[in-house]
Amino acid sequence: MLIRKITFAAVLLLSLNGFSQLQIKPSDKSITYMGRVKLAQDSACFYWPGTSAAINFKGSGISASLKSRNEVGYFYAIIDNDAEHAFKFKSDTTKTTVSLASGLSSGNHTLQLYKLSNNTSENIFYGFQIDGKSKINTPNKPLKRKIEFYGNSITAGHGVDVEKGGQDSGKPETFNNYYTYAALTARHYNAQYSCIARSGIGIMVSWFPEIMPEIYDRLNPMDPNSKWDFTQYTPDVVVVNLFQNDSWIVNMPKNEQFISRFGTSKPTDEFTILAYQNFISSIRIKYPNAHIICxxxxxxxxxxxxxxPNYIKQAVERINDTKIYSLIFPYKNTGAHPNKQEQQMMADDLIGFIDKNIKW
Structure with missing residues (x-):
């Protein structure tokens, strides 16, 4: 499979020379989206990690047109479900057409365009272009199971692509949501996947002004007026993995966000438990019938x-809901963020817990 990158000018030149190309707009019903997507006639905005667009087609090659705001975004292009040979590429602030595959056989093919990056990258997708004797095939039927995750850097995929011995710097190119425990679990169950995660976020306090209870109900996490319609996606299982960042910042009284949230006094145990309880209760209101794993x-x-861990367990006990559970992943006892192997271990633990406790 040959990978290359071409500009809009090159696409136009090829077209003038008789090159056959089928244009697929983002609003076309042949495209299947997963995650929170702002869809318009000529564009689709991806905000959250793990958001994806998929299409079934015939053709000798396929391209996608994109650009990013705020910071560069990184994607996988997965052809014919071959994730082992996924093409990883970046989208910057210039609207560009990226050739995802060429020289494909004449049969049927699939493509999944998958966002790897943190939610600090806003990515605009302008559609697909299919080369050769092309045809759009019927999209797959929606997956029956649905799962949703709320989390921080661990769930977003911070540092998953850091090479062995490399620095866990948090650079955009080191994020890889595809190999997080969240995405691995969703694929294990062949479930639709929604990921609401941001590196550095907490429930009471974050490394930046926003906290999860303030943005969990947004389509665009950076826009307070951009509200998500929860009726568009009703998960069977919700997993919340938060408090890692809170556990650090509550012990940093000179931190700007500590002062903004707490003033001069560290939050009490009771305040902490209640904050978690209130957030989980807000999730329960949105999804009255879902299983919620804390x-x-x-x-x-x-x-x-x-x-x-005990704060979470006490909050769950107080809620007293038979479909709300607590799960504590063992401390990995290594530095930096979890790598692929450590993410897989988390996925194994979560899958085992779901198999034991939840029928869905």
Whole structure:
């Protein structure tokens, strides 16, 4: 499979020379989206990690037109479900057409365009272009199961693509949501997947002004007026993995966000438990029938002696809902964010927990 990158000018030149190309707008019903997407006639905006667009087609090659705002975004292009040979590429602030595959056989093919990046990258998708004797095939039927995750850097995929011995810097190119425990679990169950996650976010306090209770109901996480319609996606299972960042910042009284949220006094145990309880209750209101797993880990908020697992367990006990559970991932006992292997271990734990406790 030959990968190349071409500009809009090159596409136009090829067309003038008789090159056959089928243009597919983002609003075309042949495209299947997963995740929170702002869809218009000529564009679709991806905000959250793990958001994807898929299409079934015939043709000798396929391209996508994109650009990004705020910071560069990174994607996988997965042809014929071959994730092992996925093409990873970036989208910057210039509207560009990226050739995702060429020289394809004459049979049927699939493409999944998958956002790997943090939600600080706003990515605008302008459609697909299919080369050769092309045809759009019928999209797959929607997957029956649905799962949704609310999380921080662990769930977003911070550092998953850091090479062995490399620095866990949080650069956009090191994010890879595809290999997080969240995405791995969704694929295990062949479930639709929605991921509401941002590196550095907390329930009471974050490394930036926004906290999850303020943005969890947004389509565009950076726009307070951009509200998500929860009737568009009703998950069977919700997994919440938050409090890692809170566990650090509550011990940093000089931190700007500590001062903004708490003033001069560290939050009490009761305040902390109630904050978590209130957030989970807000999720329950949105999804009255979902199973909700209140998870924590696998970084140092779950190390021996930490109070944070117990805060979650007490909040769950107080809610007293038979379909709300607590799950504490074991502390990975290594530095930096979880790598692919550690993410897989989390997925194995979560899958085992779901198999034991939930029928869906």
């Amino acid at each position: 998870a924590l880990g696998n970084m140092d908020a779950t190390k021996a002696g930490s109070k944070w």
